[in-house]
Amino acid sequence: MKLQTQPYKGSRDFYPIDKRLRDYIFKNWITVAERYGYESYDAPIIEPTELYRAKSGDELVGKEMYSFTDRAGRDVSIRPEMTPSVARMIAARRQEIPFPARWYSIPNLWRYQRPQRGRLREHWQLNLDIFGVKTIDAELELILLVNDIMRSFGANQKMYDIRINSRKLTALIMAEYLELDSVQSHLMIKLLDRMRKLSKDVFESEAAAIFDETNKKQGISRLKKLTSARSMGDLPEGLLSSPPIKQIQLLFTHLKENHVNNAHFDFSLVRGLDYYTDIVFEVFDLHPENNRSMFGGGRYDSLVGMFGVESIPTVGFGMGDVTVLNFIESHGLLPELYSPTDIYVISVGDVLRQSQGIAGILREEGVNVAVDISGRKLEKQIQTAVKNNIPYALFVGDKELSEERFTLKHLPSETSHKMSLARVVSTVSDYRNPSN
């Protein structure tokens, strides 16, 4: 039987050309996260399954996880998300960690699901959290940071918006405005979470089924008012003076001061995961052909407590590489990405040993240099450099060696100049760091 060469279903091979794009996404994530003072951490990709059972819904544990038993009988899983791992790590060193702690990670995550656009079985996700801050300054910082990440990909504020709600406000609305008990509230929140995927009729009939008979008419009417609210000002007056609304308003004020003009209140935003406790937010792609929630986050103040230590106020978000890739493709923001190799050294005649020497000199100066050691014809060697999107070719032959001047060809523009090695170094360095 011949071995298959395709990767496992729903996962990806990253050939160098694909990896450049992933590296570009990661680099923007890392640059902005560190710009805001976040530090990188990591955890093992295998965790005890009970870590997820304790936190997530049964659906995730039952159907969507890669779980198995190890050779010693431990029930383990490949992580479907990073939050339980980071909560575990924080809980383990609750006393030693200096707070506020700003942490980020870019884990590889796996979910057993039907692969579709924007959703594979494996993806990479920026996870970023701030631990130990009770005030809205934490949410403000994370949304500004998200905005800077979007900017780093070349996005402007017309390409996406940021939708904000509060779990506390949702709870207040469920109990006091819609007059639902806790079981009904839970059902209603689950329904709202699916609202965008349902027709208006289906949504309304499912909603009607949740209310008591005595409460149904008033409930449906009030629910319609809420779902049609386009800003907080459209909310009923009784709610407008509530503490959760005051918090959201404060957040909007600060966002505007910081020139974030694409943030909106969205009553229907609840986010599926159960652990959020206060402000939640999502970032939406506004492209007509890719209109969708891209990613989001919020405040979850009690997760660390699940490990039997004192809780820590936490705000965090996750942002996947597949989603970002779809976004930058839809909006025409894909950059031209060159090889990290600066120079491809091509030997003209039998001078390979000398070419390797020249490469050694250039490397000591910090230039990334590949030498063609295939012994093939000149034309083939040049083709390899062009196909790999290497910006420069350097030609080494007897004449060049005796003159100590070499032809450096800029491959994209097909322009060549003869120069000393020192000049080669400065030319390539200028190309790599145009701002210097």
Added chain:
Amino acid sequence: MKLQTQPYKGSRDFYPIDKRLRDYIFKNWITVAERYGYESYDAPIIEPTELYRAKSGDELVGKEMYSFTDRAGRDVSIRPEMTPSVARMIAARRQEIPFPARWYSIPNLWRYQRPQRGRLREHWQLNLDIFGVKTIDAELELILLVNDIMRSFGANQKMYDIRINSRKLTALIMAEYLELDSVQSHLMIKLLDRMRKLSKDVFESEAAAIFDETNKKQGISRLKKLTSARSMGDLPEGLLSSPPIKQIQLLFTHLKENHVNNAHFDFSLVRGLDYYTDIVFEVFDLHPENNRSMFGGGRYDSLVGMFGVESIPTVGFGMGDVTVLNFIESHGLLPELYSPTDIYVISVGDVLRQSQGIAGILREEGVNVAVDISGRKLEKQIQTAVKNNIPYALFVGDKELSEERFTLKHLPSETSHKMSLARVVSTVSDYRNPSN
């Protein structure tokens, strides 16, 4: 039941302080790999189990792998090594890839084994290969590259050596000098691979059992000659003129030309994995308390062929993070690692909003800035910066804001200066890039 906070057995949590060290190792790997023109790739951490069964010994598949059945009944494994994946990727695009192809990756790998010093269940490993070069230039390049990686960690050539052998030479010795048949040869190679772990007596009695009775006396005597050979010159004359020896000699000549003076011939070096076909090499730690093989590689010209496509000459090696960490710890090469955060902004009085504004200005200039938004006392804020090994603290208060001059404190030396924001930017930039 309370959830456990420790990571899965034999795996590691990387807290920011640990992750800095891992990032330091990765950064050196990446810098040197790209200096030689290698490009990064990646593959999924889950592969079909048959990929390993086809290539590796049964021992690995049977006992040491994390294998399980997915929900559709596929037999899959978490990768224990990267080579089968990269061979699969190369085979899949055999026709399109421009050769020679220089590829590297830093995969996370898992083996089910008893955790011990230098061997965990999971580790990260630099995998680097050159595809499409038949000549010894490929081996030369990889050994020079390995040497530059060791240098990047501050190692000198007295701290380690490079041991070199050839599978072709081993085959020749087995068949013609020791006069073993193919079954005996296989047993002898397995025995040599374990030689360093056995006492001299045990080695000799196990070796004696491999020879035929008629051949035993001569065989043992010749084997002793071989194992006591300290250089190629000690080998029997008949072997010295064989083509594999000529190849090894050529490699040594080129290594010396490139100032690699710590490479030696080692007849006993065979390396466990079955797929090597010619030159093999290993790097040994010479530290008296850590004397061991650290990592190695070699030529494997037929692996890609297992996918039913034409074979490609390949030379590669793998180098693990745990091994490197043990090496740099043993030799006192651990660097002082600071936070990627340049400045911790501390508010003196009720000026948080203004502090956030200052941070925004500095970030636009490329400075990594965290603002303490905890609302705690000054002393607590400074402590957080010190504990996180952040190099600078910047103090913002009403006086500073009106004067537009701020106190920048270098925390390791506890020296402070008052300066403009422009000066803050240049001070921190000089600190980050001392060479500019």
